[in-house]
Amino acid sequence: MIAKKIAIFASGSGSNTQSIIEYFQQKENIEIALIMCNKSNAFVVQRAQKLGVKCIVFNSETFKNNLGFLDILSKYEVNWIVLAGFLLKIPEYIIEDFQGKIINIHPALLPKYGGKGMYGMNVHRSVIENNETESGISIHYVNKNYDEGKMIFQASCAINAGDSPEDLANKIRLLEHQHYPKVIEETIKNSTQ
Numbered sequence: 783m784i785a786k787k788i789a790i791f792a793s794g795s796g797s798n799t800q801s802i803i804e805y806f807q808q809k810e811n812i813e814i815a816l817i818m819c820n821k822s823n824a825f826v827v828q829r830a831q832k833l834g835v836k837c838i839v840f841n842s843e844t845f846k847n848n849l850g851f852l853d854i855l856s857k858y859e860v861n862w863i864v865l866a867g868f869l870l871k872i873p874e875y876i877i878e879d880f881q882g883k884i885i886n887i888h889p890a891l892l893p894k895y896g897g898k899g900m901y902g903m904n905v906h907r908s909v910i911e912n913n914e915t916e917s918g919i920s921i922h923y924v925n926k927n928y929d930e931g932k933m934i935f936q937a938s939c940a941i942n943a944g945d946s947p948e949d950l951a952n953k954i955r956l957l958e959h960q961h962y963p964k965v966i967e968e969t970i971k972n973s974t975q
């Protein structure tokens with residue numbers, strides 16, 4: 783069987799990127815072909831280097847207007863795209879080229895706390911400000927609207943009285959690392975495409 787190849791798109795610290803890379807290092811049939819990052823100073827760039835995975839930093843023009851962007855993905859024979867803390871909106875040309883093969887993780891229980899601007903700590907701050915008693919993670923397919931693609935998996939965690947946004951971020955990070963790699967694996971294995 784020919785291995786499926788994933789490109790991870792990331793913009794930040796890259797803790798999910800690391801957990802996904804480490805998980806698939808032990809697996810056959812699915813491999814992380816490269817990391818695509820839109821910020822040269824993002825910590826994910828250093829993580830990728832340490833883990834020995836190719837990381838390409840690109841600018842937003844290249845991305846928005848496909849100035850060779852799809853050519854890079856095709857050079858690395860990418861079949862699937864996994865978003866892991868990626869800040870930019872995915873342009874339609876990528877959605878069309880990777881129909882049903884783009885997965886995102888969101889650090890809240892969608893449809894609550896989704897949409898533009900809802901990223902990382904902004905999400906956790908809003909959840910705590912609204913006195914929610916639970917939050918969680920949502921893993922979903924990506925379509926052209928932020929955070930609105932078909933849901934694949936959700937898991938929740940309790941918020942205790944006095945929890946800060948940072949406390950919640952730590953709980954969410956644990957849930958993400960626990961579930962995201964496995965859900966990616968299952969989704970790709972179950973795909974008929």
Ligand code: GAR
Nearest residue numbers: 794795796797798867888889901902
């Ligand atoms: C993760 O919590 C991820 O769910 C979130 O950014 C964080 C990235 O952390 N993504 C979004 O908020 C997307 N709207 P990481 O860089 O350590 O993986």
